Amino acid sequence: MESNYKKGNMETWNEVAPRYHKRWAEQMCGPMQSTEKLISDLGVRQGDHVLDVACGTGMVTKMLSRAVGRTGRVVGADTSISAIQIAKEWNQNEISNTDFVNADAENFAFVNEFDVVTCQYGLFFFPDAPKALANMRRSLKEYTGRMGIVVHGSNTPFFTAILRAAEEYIPDYHPAGAPRFDRYATKDGLQREVQGAGFTNITVKDYVFVYSPGTFEEYWKEYQRYVPAQVRAKIDALGTDKTRRFKDEILRNTAPYTEDDTGIITFPWQVLVLTAMR
Ligand SMILES: C[S@@+](CC[C@H](N)C(=O)[O-])C[C@H]1O[C@@H](n2cnc3c(N)ncnc32)[C@H](O)[C@@H]1O
Numbered sequence: 001m002e003s004n005y006k007k008g009n010m011e012t013w014n015e016v017a018p019r020y021h022k023r024w025a026e027q028m029c030g031p032m033q034s035t036e037k038l039i040s041d042l043g044v045r046q047g048d049h050v051l052d053v054a055c056g057t058g059m060v061t062k063m064l065s066r067a068v069g070r071t072g073r074v075v076g077a078d079t080s081i082s083a084i085q086i087a088k089e090w091n092q093n094e095i096s097n098t099d100f101v102n103a104d105a106e107n108f109a110f111v112n113e114f115d116v117v118t119c120q121y122g123l124f125f126f127p128d129a130p131k132a133l134a135n136m137r138r139s140l141k142e143y144t145g146r147m148g149i150v151v152h153g154s155n156t157p158f159f160t161a162i163l164r165a166a167e168e169y170i171p172d173y174h175p176a177g178a179p180r181f182d183r184y185a186t187k188d189g190l191q192r193e194v195q196g197a198g199f200t201n202i203t204v205k206d207y208v209f210v211y212s213p214g215t216f217e218e219y220w221k222e223y224q225r226y227v228p229a230q231v232r233a234k235i236d237a238l239g240t241d242k243t244r245r246f247k248d249e250i251l252r253n254t255a256p257y258t259e260d261d262t263g264i265i266t267f268p269w270q271v272l273v274l275t276a277m278r
Contacts, residue, residue, distance in 0.1 A: 005177035012228045013080035019226050021086050025059040030211030034150045034271045035060050041275050042148040047071040048115040053105050054122025058087025065094040077103040105132040110139035120150040127179050133197035145278035153270030154185040161253035169246040170234050199276035207271050215263045
């Protein structure tokens with residue numbers, strides 16, 4: 001079940017990477033503002049050697065490359081070939097020595113090599129997250145290595161407005177065997193998992209950014225445009241009446257964040273940034 005999920009998740013990211021890049025990685029908006037916090041909370045310095053796990057299309061990697069400069073080194077690792085391809089093209093003019101590798105967070109084999117390991121918006125996708133964390137720990141230099149993790153917090157109505165409605169209308173919305181997306185959405189839950197993997201000096205900060213997708217119609221349209229093809233197929237299979245009710249329910253869920261006069265939605269977006277020592 002787990003390996004089916006991983007295979008499916010890889011295919012999904014190969015399919016959505018170009019859209020993810022356009023919508024999120026290229027924009028420093030909403031949750032993407034966490035990247036600066038991650039790099040400053042970790043104190044990334046010139047000359048550092050950094051591993052960026054689940055680097056996606058290379059947004060964190062790009063900023064890390066600039067932070068470590070010519071004397072540093074950055075390796076971005078991801079299971080999606082299409083994300084890596086975009087990351088390589090997007091980062092080709094970076095000054096520092098930056099490489100990208102196609103590698104699974106649970107299965108790479110770096111040992112005592114990096115000053116810093118980062119993983120932004122990746123941990124909740126790993127079915128065996130403790131294995132991935134142990135792997136990340138092993139890749140760090142003994143005594144001095146530090147790790148930074150970013151996950152979505154529990155106050156993320158951009159997602160939950162849809163996911164709550166999906167619970168009723170599309171019960172198989174998440175692929176079979178998929179780990180819970182919100183399993184590290186609380187400070188305690190995240191800290192416990194990282195502590196269990198042997199890390200020390202753990203600090204978790206939460207930041208609340210805002211993100212406006214425009215009006216409800218714009219939010220709904222963008223959702224359908226950017227959603228993975230397999231989810232899109234499930235929405236299409238609902239038929240007209242159920243789709244209308246699904247959409248109405250989402251509309252109700254967005255009401256608390258919608259301005260009466262303009263109809264513009266402004267979502268809070270809570271993000272947790274964890275830093276720790278090996
Ligand atoms: C939401 S994106 C985050 C990308 C990037 N870190 C950022 O902040 O823009 C999640 C990434 O996790 C990657 N991913 C999922 N499972 C993975 C695994 N087991 N090993 C490595 N990467 C994985 C996906 O391919 C995808 O590129």
